[in-house]
Amino acid sequence: MTFDFDQPIDRRGSHALKFDGRRQKFGSDEVSPLWVADMDFAAPPRVVEALQERALHPIYGYTQYPESLQQALLGWCMRRHRWHVERDWLVPVSGVLAALSAAVQACTAAGDAVIVQPPVYPGFFRAVEDAGRRLLHNPLRETGGRYTMDLAQLEQQARDGARALLLCNPHNPVGRAWSPDELGEVLHITRRHDLTVIADEVHGDLALPGATYCPLGSLAQADDRVIALLSPGKTFNLSGLALSMLVAGRDDLRTALRKTVAAMHLGDANPFAIAAAEAAWREGDAWLDALKLYLGGTRDFVADRLRTRIPSVHLVPPEAGYLLWLDCRALDMDDHALRDFFIHRCQLGLNPGIDFGPGGNGFMRMNIGTQRRNIEAALGALKAALD
Numbered sequence: 001m002t003f004d005f006d007q008p009i010d011r012r013g014s015h016a017l018k019f020d021g022r023r024q025k026f027g028s029d030e031v032s033p034l035w036v037a038d039m040d041f042a043a044p045p046r047v048v049e050a051l052q053e054r055a056l057h058p059i060y061g062y063t064q065y066p067e068s069l070q071q072a073l074l075g076w077c078m079r080r081h082r083w084h085v086e087r088d089w090l091v092p093v094s095g096v097l098a099a100l101s102a103a104v105q106a107c108t109a110a111g112d113a114v115i116v117q118p119p120v121y122p123g124f125f126r127a128v129e130d131a132g133r134r135l136l137h138n139p140l141r142e143t144g145g146r147y148t149m150d151l152a153q154l155e156q157q158a159r160d161g162a163r164a165l166l167l168c169n170p171h172n173p174v175g176r177a178w179s180p181d182e183l184g185e186v187l188h189i190t191r192r193h194d195l196t197v198i199a200d201e202v203h204g205d206l207a208l209p210g211a212t213y214c215p216l217g218s219l220a221q222a223d224d225r226v227i228a229l230l231s232p233g234k235t236f237n238l239s240g241l242a243l244s245m246l247v248a249g250r251d252d253l254r255t256a257l258r259k260t261v262a263a264m265h266l267g268d269a270n271p272f273a274i275a276a277a278e279a280a281w282r283e284g285d286a287w288l289d290a291l292k293l294y295l296g297g298t299r300d301f302v303a304d305r306l307r308t309r310i311p312s313v314h315l316v317p318p319e320a321g322y323l324l325w326l327d328c329r330a331l332d333m334d335d336h337a338l339r340d341f342f343i344h345r346c347q348l349g350l351n352p353g354i355d356f357g358p359g360g361n362g363f364m365r366m367n368i369g370t371q372r373r374n375i376e377a378a379l380g381a382l383k384a385a386l387d
Helices: 022-026 045-056 067-081 096-107 123-129 151-159 180-193 251-263 271-283 285-309 335-345 372-386
Strands: 090-093 113-116 134-137 141-143 146-148 164-168 196-200 226-230 244-248 314-316 323-327 363-367
Touching: 045 271, 067 090, 067 271, 090 096, 090 251, 096 123, 096 164, 096 196, 096 226, 096 244, 096 251, 113 123, 113 151, 123 134, 123 164, 151 180, 164 180, 180 196, 244 251, 285 314, 285 372, 335 363, 335 372
Parallel strands: 113 134, 113 164, 164 196, 196 226
Antiparallel strands: 090 244, 141 146, 226 244, 314 323, 323 363
């Protein structure tokens, strides 16, 4: 089966945040939307069929999570990532941000210190602060355009009493798919200091050609305080259906998660989300393999175009996902001017790097999860504005 990711699909008027929210976000409906992290590609055909089949049943009332959904995810983890997950480890949640917030509240107490590694997805900051926890920064280290973790500082923060680490694996926005050695070092720190790791791994299925995603849980021992957050949303472009799964091997963590999810009323099941996720995890392999090749080609196209025609903007090449971290520091603009330049001079809607916390100054995040012609046009607009 072949999949046409170059097929244009008009999303305007579908209440898509990425398109119909442009005026509120950028002050204009004319910018090319390369911001919020969803894609402009049709979902896998089997997912569309599963949704249509479910819609034919005319009752959409209260729904439970079926065993078939859980088994579909277990098969996916083993088939795609050689990660053996037990059925009892799963805690379903209605949404990724909801799951992140529930995990923070389940494994920490008010006033506890929780570590994040900026520049990072802004939802991490909100999940910590909205829960009344104390935010600790363990900034990533950048050397020659490559990011690594500051493990010495991380260990010191754990030694000083931090209770949890929010790990982004693969990392949004810098695109690192952390290696088994790096993740192993994190686990050593957690064991020495009784630190809980909440690993947001929703971009893990999207490791691009030349890179491999390693689930933190696949390296964990039975007693490790590890919670993984999985979802079909980013992988199959289903984020609007709001389904995620928390995975915890320890009984005490699972008990706390289930209690918190119930107390926060986050366990409701959406019948359409279930139908879509189960179809995707059972039958989405070929579509995903084709998508990753397409995204890898777009990433390489951008890298070549910047290197040969727009050398003042440097790409930090992502190992996973469809979000590019563009180093614009050579343009010598402050962050306000940089944002205005992209909106008003280039008519491009990107995410400013400062939204991702310390280390984001002078960067912009660009979503390439769209038809390649749109990316070519965007780079053309950027070059014209700089010229």
